[in-house]
Amino acid sequence: MEKAKIDGLQLFILIFLFEMGSAILLTLGVQAKQDAWMTILGGFLGGLLLFLVYHRLYLYFPDKSLATYAQDLLGTFVGKVIGFVYCIYFLYLAARVLRDFGELVATFAYPETPVLIINAIMMATILYGLNKGIEVIARTSELSFVALYLLAISGFVLVVISGLIKLENLQPMLENGIRPVLKTIVTQTMYVPFGEIVVFTMLLPYLNKPEKGKIIGLTAITLSGINLTIVSVVNVAVLGVDGxxxxxxxLLATIQQIEVADFLERLDIFFLIALVIGGFIKVSLCLYAASIGIAEIFRISDYKKLLYLLVPILIIASLSIADNFFEHMKEGLDLVPLVLHLPLQVVIPIFLLIIAFFKNRKKQKNRQATEQTGKDSAES
Incomplete structure (x- = not known):
């Protein structure tokens, strides 16, 4: 792993921006209609539980990433296979977010520019940042966090001032009961975006104060969950369920409706800047996690050598994962959560935690037995 350290504030901001990422772009919880915001609340609560699993594994192996301690728990061969699968998964997440970014920019700002060119420019910027190391990405996130929050507050105030919010669009609550909400939570919003924090199993070892990791992670997930819930409430209240x-x-459709005093309008750039910030951080962290994981598995001395191979693969993958954006969105919200997210975010980490728990307990018993033997020998 890179010889670097990040502080608690930087980790908090990285998690927050990662969770927001492209989530502000998606129609999360749409199956629950006007209760979509409830599915996000439930999803982030599930995300908190998943983070506790990841953090507990981190406490067992504070100096190792998932790609390394999987080998300690499952044996070298199986552990390397599992670690490599996670690296491919991180690359897939990066490709999905990159596709989100490219499609939006192409649709909104540069309709005549191929998505390939937009994605390539984005990846060139990310490649430059990752070559500087995780500490530079962390410092960049601090500046980005301030800009994103100023944009978010300004946008929310303008939506309110414009009189666009119609709270009746949020009624009736639980029209079809709690079942659609719960179903959407366990099949979608718990994984996207909250369970994707599994990427940080590769980054937690960089924290300079490990004892603060738990509260930092839980607080960041909670704040991002609250923000995404507010975004969902505003979207439904402004657009209505059908819209x-x-x-x-x-969110872009919501912002496009802002009009204050007949001159303050067309504020779409707010949304575009927010997505660029979130997309940059999320793709960077996913690619970074994949590159250091592959470097650890195959004992490559410098992860930066891999970036020049992985970046072109990522650009191609972002375009080939779906024929069109509709298929891309449907696949990402309906198919991928159960096929990829469930086993890799939930099943395997819990399985690893169970193994780590019993191995740790066995070590403690052996240590206690050794200490007792030593005491008995000393007394005799």
Whole structure:
């Protein structure tokens, strides 16, 4: 792993921006209609539980990433296979977010520019940042966090001032009961975006004060969950259920309706800047996690050598994962959560934690037995 350290504030901001990422772009929880915001609340609560699993594994192996301690728990061969699968998974997440970014920019700002060119420019910037190391990405996130929050507060105030919010669009609550909400939580919002924090199993060892990792992670997930819930409430309240479900980019559609004093309008750039910030951080962290994981598995001395191979693969993958954006969104919210997210975010980490628990308990018993034997020998 890179010889670097990040402080608690930087980790907090990285988690927050990672969770927001492209989530503000998606129609999360649309199956629950006007109760979509409830699914996000439930999803982030599930995300908190998953983070506790990841953090507990981190406490067992504070100086190792998932790609390394999987070998300690499962044996070298199986552990390397599992670690490599996670690296491919991180690359897949990066490709999905990159596709989100490229499609939005192409649709909104540069309709005549191929998505390939947009994605390539984005990846060139990310490649430059990752070559500087995780500490530079962490410092960049601090500046980005301030900009993102100023944009978010300004956008929310302008939506309120414009009189666009119609709270009746949020009614009736639980029209079809709690079942659609719970179903959406366990099949979608718990994994996207909250369970994706599994990427940080590769980054937690960089924290300079490990004892603060738990509270930092839980607080960051909670703040991002609250923010995404507010975004969902505003989208449904402004667009209505039909508008929310039909919109390709709900938040963009909401912001486009802002009009204050007949001159302050067309504030779409707010949304674009926010997505660029979140997309940059999320793709960077996913690619970084994949590159250091592969470097550890195959004993490559410098992860930066891998970036020049992985970046072109990532650009191609972002374009080939789906034929069009509709298919890309449907696959990401309906198919991928159960096929990829569930086993890799939930099943395997819990399985690893169970093994780590029993191995740790066995070590403690052996240590206690050795100490007792030593005491008995000393007394005799």
């Amino acid at each position: 929310f479900s039909r919109a390709t980019f709900p």
